Amino acid sequence: MNFKNVTMFCGKGGVGKTTCAAATALHYAAIGKKTLVISTDFTPSLRDIFELERSGRRAKVTEGLYVDEISYDDIKELWNRKFGAEVYDVFTTFVDIGYEEFVDFVATILPGIRDEFMVDYIRELSESGEFETIVWDTAPAGQTLSLLRMPSLVNQHLKPAPRIYSSLRTTRKRRRSVLGVIKEWQQLSDKDMEFLKNGVEFNLVTIAEALAVRQLEGIFAEFQDYGLHIDHMIINQVVEQPDSPFLNSKARMQQGYIEQIEGRYGINPTRLPLFPYEIKGTERLREVEGRLFGSDLKA
Numbered sequence: 001m002n003f004k005n006v007t008m009f010c011g012k013g014g015v016g017k018t019t020c021a022a023a024t025a026l027h028y029a030a031i032g033k034k035t036l037v038i039s040t041d042f043t044p045s046l047r048d049i050f051e052l053e054r055s056g057r058r059a060k061v062t063e064g065l066y067v068d069e070i071s072y073d074d075i076k077e078l079w080n081r082k083f084g085a086e087v088y089d090v091f092t093t094f095v096d097i098g099y100e101e102f103v104d105f106v107a108t109i110l111p112g113i114r115d116e117f118m119v120d121y122i123r124e125l126s127e128s129g130e131f132e133t134i135v136w137d138t139a140p141a142g143q144t145l146s147l148l149r150m151p152s153l154v155n156q157h158l159k160p161a162p163r164i165y166s167s168l169r170t171t172r173k174r175r176r177s178v179l180g181v182i183k184e185w186q187q188l189s190d191k192d193m194e195f196l197k198n199g200v201e202f203n204l205v206t207i208a209e210a211l212a213v214r215q216l217e218g219i220f221a222e223f224q225d226y227g228l229h230i231d232h233m234i235i236n237q238v239v240e241q242p243d244s245p246f247l248n249s250k251a252r253m254q255q256g257y258i259e260q261i262e263g264r265y266g267i268n269p270t271r272l273p274l275f276p277y278e279i280k281g282t283e284r285l286r287e288v289e290g291r292l293f294g295s296d297l298k299a
Helices: 017-030 072-091 099-108 113-128 141-158 161-165 178-198 210-225 245-265 281-293
Strands: 006-010 035-039 059-062 065-069 133-137 200-207 230-238 270-273
Touching: 006 017, 017 035, 017 059, 017 065, 017 133, 017 200, 017 230, 017 281, 035 113, 072 113, 113 133, 113 178, 178 200, 200 210, 210 230, 210 245, 230 245, 270 281
Parallel strands: 006 133, 006 200, 035 065, 035 133, 200 230, 230 270
Antiparallel strands: 059 065
């Protein structure tokens, strides 16, 4: 089995993905692995949870632990570096548009390109060997599923492209043939899909409430459709010691949903308690780490 040095956290908004990702990153750094925790959510909160100032890109949290957040401008740069000039040449065969305007269009409007290149960025980081482990904090579930399906969808959409562009033998700058550019893009999409299947450990974070539980079926089905597998599940905000009628009622409700999850998906989830305070800063995150890993110090 291939060692998966990328650990992804996904789930609906507000369930605690970032908290779990941050605590996991702290754990790997504590056992001696050089670790990067990175967010592909365009409204990220990693720096906030670590109580870091918002300045620059990559920042050091503790010894061996670094945090990064991918921005819209980063995605533009990735696209530009790999395919921008050549695809711009193809595009302007049909449409008169300035280069900067074209890159903005690709990165923000053209469906899926942004997601494709976020996956590709994580893959390149993983393959670079700069970090021993990468913890990946994603956007809410709907956006994450879009991101995960994108390499496959891009490849499907590119398959008829050679017929469309067969009359265009080269890009205007004649750096690569148009069909060569399309083939390279397909190859990149194949690489990214293979990376998701074999290089990423998927952790699904949820809470024991009706809406979150209903969404699980769709998430599991979508993963299966693309040959992906959820490795672990975390149920967050579980009431463990109810000491009031309100908490007693909530605990009973949660127990019913927890039993549904365990019975339906065949996964023994990790339970995180409902803490009586906000989880911010490394001291509080260590408490979450302890619940996620216990005495597990596996390398």
